Amino acid sequence: MFFHPEEIMETIQMINTEKLDIRTVTMGINLRDCCHPNIEVFNQNIYSKITYFAKKLVETTNKIENMYGIPIINKRISVTPISLIAESCESNNLVSTAITMDKAAAEVGVDFIGGFSALVHKGITPGDMKLIQSIPEALSTTEKVCSSINVATTKAGINMDAVALMGDIIKQTALLSKDKQGIGCAKLVVFANAPEDNPFMAGAFHGIGEEDCVINVGVSGPGVVNSAVQGLDEPTIDEIAEEIKKTAFKITRMGEMVGRKVSKELNVSFGVVDLSLAPTPEIGDSVAAIIESMGIEQCGAHGTTAALALLNDAVKKGGAMASSSIGGLSGAFIPVSEDAGMIKAVESGALNIEKLEAMTSVCSVGLDMIAIPGNTPSSTISAIIADEMAIGVINKKTTAVRLIPAPGKDVGDTVEFGGLLGRAPVIKLSSLKAGNFIKKGGRIPAPLQALNN
């Protein structure tokens, strides 16, 4: 089989100048066989299992990266939600488990390990509570551990007790990592309808319906999509959708190939390829820029939600045609601090929290990597979570909240995280109170699955 030089150059250009990459190869590991009443034995069990299965993950991934000349940015691990397997531990504090996960991740050389998680969409067990209460200390004493809490599903409704609790936990996590501008909160996400095979952080965990060990791959490429859209000559909207679909198809094919090669080499099953347009702070790797290439003056202007809906849908369609193993989040991400165009839009006043919330109703994930004033009451954070969960639950989609109440910072300040996490201008919130709503607790009932008008 031979290739046309133009095809070869198209691929090379995608990688060299449009920053196409495999954002992550994430190994999902089941830890259900690690339970033990003694937390020290339990920790030893999970350390042994993680380091045994992921021993060759980084080496193998590097080999595949060289063979195909495609950058693989992150190598990660996701594990069974710790709350499930630590439920029987005779210990009220799970910080030592997070430290163990951190050590195991460092030992095998991965960038992040996700799964310090709990699924509490209908109710909170004592084990879930132990885990949630351990989050602030766990995230401020570890480097690589990521935590996610699922507080709502379309089938169960929204657990408002958990929503209220998470507002407090986010505040505490920010305070405990205040010497690093609240970075602990960048590793904590609150979900509605969390996917069980998502390879992206901070929300990755190894779902309970998964097998013992799988490889999931996350592909990214906002730059590739943007340059494809820009390459069109006076396009109609249909032509833009078509072009995004074709580009998404090609990127997904590459992601699936890498996932299958890595899993074959490691002799574990291939799980899913998650095609998500995940921006980075680098110029040319922005989701906001794609929206602007479609004819919106700046991200946040009227029309942004429609443009994002088109983008998200076309990406999914291209991906679903390219692979039968599409999973995870698969869509466009809008993490403010990680997208140069979004940062600029917030700084210039074009993009505010209300517009971001509207955008989350048509795209993947949700209110992501947004710095808010450090003195925001925890009930306000809970209210933002409740709004976002409602969007997910009613629209039968995943939504998430990853807010950083930056200690000592206020509107007009900027929080610098550096690296892939970027920098976040502190965004203005409503000063009106929702405390009386949040403290009621209870559960918002699941929505009707009929009468969808």
Place this chain on the structure above:
Amino acid sequence: MTSNRYVITVIGTDKVGIVASITKVMADFNVNIIDISQTIMEDIFTMTMFAENINDDFDLLAFQKKMNYEGERLGVEVKVQNEDVFKYMHRI
């Protein structure tokens, strides 16, 4: 099964000896050229080669390193990629 065939691309400013130097490294590593095409677009030298090595003991990493080293010496960018990446992306 992973293919034994590689796509080699050389991109940079044209000068004397690029093809000779690059193909010398390929010969040293017993890499056989199946197809070769070369153009110069606006003074940019672009060469794409389709090549293979069927030996079991082929050291891809060492070959890539030597090719990159040769590319740097000549002031051009050299990439050696397994053909599968192009196959998956451009063929169904």
